Amino acid sequence: MPSTRLPILSMRQQICDALRGEIMAGEISSNEPVREQNLAKRFGVSRNSVRDALLQLSQEGVLIYSPNCGVRVGSPPTQKESRLYAKLRREIEMHSLEVTLSSWTKEDDCNLNRLQRILSAACEQRDLKAITETDLAMHRYWVSKASKELESVWLGITVRMLIAYSQLNNFMQCSLEHAAIVEAIACRDLSAAKKAVELNIRSK
Amino acid sequence: MPSTRLPILSMRQQICDALRGEIMAGEISSNEPVREQNLAKRFGVSRNSVRDALLQLSQEGVLIYSPNCGVRVGSPPTQKESRLYAKLRREIEMHSLEVTLSSWTKEDDCNLNRLQRILSAACEQRDLKAITETDLAMHRYWVSKASKELESVWLGITVRMLIAYSQLNNFMQCSLEHAAIVEAIACRDLSAAKKAVELNIRSK
DNA sequence: AATTGTACAATTGTCGACAATATGATTATT
DNA sequence: AATAATCATATTGTCGACAATTGTACAATT
Numbered sequence: 001m002p003s004t005r006l007p008i009l010s011m012r013q014q015i016c017d018a019l020r021g022e023i024m025a026g027e028i029s030s031n032e033p034v035r036e037q038n039l040a041k042r043f044g045v046s047r048n049s050v051r052d053a054l055l056q057l058s059q060e061g062v063l064i065y066s067p068n069c070g071v072r073v074g075s076p077p078t079q080k081e082s083r084l085y086a087k088l089r090r091e092i093e094m095h096s097l098e099v100t101l102s103s104w105t106k107e108d109d110c111n112l113n114r115l116q117r118i119l120s121a122a123c124e125q126r127d128l129k130a131i132t133e134t135d136l137a138m139h140r141y142w143v144s145k146a147s148k149e150l151e152s153v154w155l156g157i158t159v160r161m162l163i164a165y166s167q168l169n170n171f172m173q174c175s176l177e178h179a180a181i182v183e184a185i186a187c188r189d190l191s192a193a194k195k196a197v198e199l200n201i202r203s204k
Numbered sequence: 205m206p207s208t209r210l211p212i213l214s215m216r217q218q219i220c221d222a223l224r225g226e227i228m229a230g231e232i233s234s235n236e237p238v239r240e241q242n243l244a245k246r247f248g249v250s251r252n253s254v255r256d257a258l259l260q261l262s263q264e265g266v267l268i269y270s271p272n273c274g275v276r277v278g279s280p281p282t283q284k285e286s287r288l289y290a291k292l293r294r295e296i297e298m299h300s301l302e303v304t305l306s307s308w309t310k311e312d313d314c315n316l317n318r319l320q321r322i323l324s325a326a327c328e329q330r331d332l333k334a335i336t337e338t339d340l341a342m343h344r345y346w347v348s349k350a351s352k353e354l355e356s357v358w359l360g361i362t363v364r365m366l367i368a369y370s371q372l373n374n375f376m377q378c379s380l381e382h383a384a385i386v387e388a389i390a391c392r393d394l395s396a397a398k399k400a401v402e403l404n405i406r407s408k
Numbered sequence: 409a410a411t412t413g414t415a416c417a418a419t420t421g422t423c424g425a426c427a428a429t430a431t432g433a434t435t436a437t438t
Numbered sequence: 439a440a441t442a443a444t445c446a447t448a449t450t451g452t453c454g455a456c457a458a459t460t461g462t463a464c465a466a467t468t
Contacts, residue, residue, distance in 0.1 A: 037449075069430070084296070148268060150285065240419080241418095251453090273420080
């Protein structure tokens with residue numbers, strides 16, 4: 001019997017996560033087209049699985065899809081759009097905290113602490129890609145707990161925001177802010193948690 | 205040279221639109237699973253195209269996807285969620301109007317008027333499915349004009365809201381509200397347009 | 409009788425091949 | 439020489455088939 005508790009991620013999901021990480025870290029130019037064949041060879045899977053992943057990322061707003069012409073990386077949001085995204089994110093995460101905090105378990109605490117340790121380490125090493133991914137994973141945790149349907153909406157907004165994330169200057173601040181969030185949640189202090197999350201979500 | 209001006213919709217898009225309409229109109233139960241094979245036969249296409257469509261609808265939040273177990277129709281949002289969705293929608297549509305109205309063309313007026321006529325007719329005939337679809341198409345018009353990336357975020361929110369739309373009681377009000385929006389836009393009156401849209405978007 | 413184990417059917421996941429379409433280079437025409 | 443038409447290549451769209459997985463009915467065991 002398999003020892004892993006975690007569900008085995010589908011091929012599509014793995015490719016999605018990998019590409020999303022690279023795009024958010026700015027490793028793929030906004031101009032050069034993304035080719036299905038190349039990715040298929042690179043991941044060692046069929047073009048069909050890659051297509052599914054690209055389609056999903058298009059739906060998330062990370063990639064822009066043009067029929068018969070493939071996909072390209074979406075351009076970063078304007079300042080006005082960034083402010084809008086930040087506002088939407090705050091609304092969703094405030095809602096999620098309100099809904100979930102009452103049924104928060106010790107296991108949730110444990111999971112969140114684990115992510116916080118990863119984030120802290122990534123900040124110390126100035127590993128931008130890891131920081132972005134873990135940051136995303138932490139916020140995603142409480143949103144996902146609130147509602148799977150809401151999660152997909154939230155992801156689209158947040159990923160779009162983080163595309164412009166590349167120039168993060170203060171690494172320690174990022175770690176500290178999330179530590180404050182985790183701490184507030186551990187105390188089941190809703191208003192403190194909301195305040196801490198609200199501070200962390202801002203347009204760059 | 206081809207005579208059609210409109211872009212030919214991909215198979216996936218056609219299936220998406222059809223299924224989304226049916227789901228929003230409540231024609232598919234929330235319990236019965238959606239089978240790829242059935243849909244493939246029904247639309248006369250391969251299972252692969254259906255898969256793409258189901259995947260996209262899952263990403264929109266209309267369907268819930270479980271690996272190796274297919275998809276099912278998402279459950280309607282709670283009242284608290286509905287209020288959240290309404291708030292998010294208002295924010296996005298206000299933003300879109302602000303951004304687009306200055307570059308609104310006569311062609312846009314024409315397109316919107318056409319949709320309004322369709323909506324009006326659908327309201328008179330009490331055709332709930334047509335009403336929902338046209339309502340969606342109208343709002344989508346200005347959001348899409350503002351930003352393709354924003355559009356996908358908006359669509360996820362709005363479709364989720366409209367799933368619970370089934371019990372629309374006052375058909376004429378719907379038509380009148382949209383007429384007011386179109387009128388305000390035709391006059392390029394931003395604040396009136398914003399007010400009219402804001403009134404129209406509410407949690408049921 | 410309840411529980412476990414096993415074979416079977418139904419369904420989703422993945423693949424390679426071919427068709428349709430777009431892009432770019434080449435040739436023919438004025 | 440400039441432009442238009444044509445062909446060649448590359449890329450995406452679609453398909454049918456097979457592999458992997460899940461759920462279920464049924465038999466074997468205690």
